[in-house]
Amino acid sequence: EAQVTQNPRYLITVTGKKLTVTCSQNMNHEYMSWYRQDPGLGLRQIYYSMNVEVTDKGDVPEGYKVSRKEKRNFPLILESPSPNQTSLYFCASSLSLGTSTDTQYFGPGTRLTVL
Amino acid sequence: GNSVTQMEGPVTLSEEAFLTINCTYTATGYPSLFWYVQYPGEGLQLLLKATKADDKGSNKGFEATYRKETTSFHLEKGSVQVSDSAVYFCALSDDSNYQLIWGAGTKLIIKP
Numbered sequence: 302e303a304q305v306t307q308n309p310r311y312l313i314t315v316t317g318k319k320l321t322v323t324c325s326q327n328m329n330h331e332y333m334s335w336y337r338q339d340p341g342l343g344l345r346q347i348y349y350s351m352n353v354e355v356t357d358k359g360d361v362p363e364g365y366k367v368s369r370k371e372k373r374n375f376p377l378i379l380e381s382p383s384p385n386q387t388s389l390y391f392c393a394s395s396l397s398l399g400t401s402t403d404t405q406y407f408g409p410g411t412r413l414t415v416l
Numbered sequence: 417g418n419s420v421t422q423m424e425g426p427v428t429l430s431e432e433a434f435l436t437i438n439c440t441y442t443a444t445g446y447p448s449l450f451w452y453v454q455y456p457g458e459g460l461q462l463l464l465k466a467t468k469a470d471d472k473g474s475n476k477g478f479e480a481t482y483r484k485e486t487t488s489f490h491l492e493k494g495s496v497q498v499s500d501s502a503v504y505f506c507a508l509s510d511d512s513n514y515q516l517i518w519g520a521g522t523k524l525i526i527k528p
């Protein structure tokens with residue numbers, strides 16, 4: 302089954318404790334991205350990757366890191382989480398760079414709470 | 417810059433009612449337009465899209481027409497069901513920086 306998986310689905314942590322949210326897709330997609338979803342703000346892109354070893358900042362990259370060492374995986378790293386990073390996070394992928402035509406496939410989301 | 421504005425929710429309707437969720441956009445060039453749906457506890461999934469002016473996207477009884485003259489892409493359904501309860505997001509493509517620009521989302525509640 303074609304899918305995007307994220308782990309963990311739920312995470313409660315404390316300020317400053319490094320964490321990684323994993324994202325994996327099995328569709329051989331080139332383009333992957335991370336979003337955060339906050340009430341009233343819709344989805345805001347954190348980082349995206351156009352292919353292996355190619356990443357770029359989205360609209361809200363501060364406090365986050367990503368890597369793309371393999372085509373299927375795109376982990377999101379919070380080196381020193383803060384309470385304002387409490388949010389619902391989504392990973393997404395699409396076949397190529399063409400957002401005009403390509404469907405974005407989303408993972409189920411990771412709900413992160415930083416105390 | 418590019419932006420998407422959706423009507424605020426929640427929108428509450430009775431089953432079999434007619435649905436309209438408004439979406440307007442600001443964009444340079446000729447973006448593609450999308451509606452994504454998020455069911456409770458799930459990720460977003462594409463509902464429909466339109467890639468050029470006057471195109472109509474349709475799926476699962478939902479429709480939206482790309483209106484360049486009014487810069488709109490309103491979502492409609494003739495008879496909603498309880499199972500349509502979800503959050504609906506309007507979005508436009510921005511190929512200049514490989515991003516989708518998202519509206520804030522509209523929560524739809526359908527009562528039996």
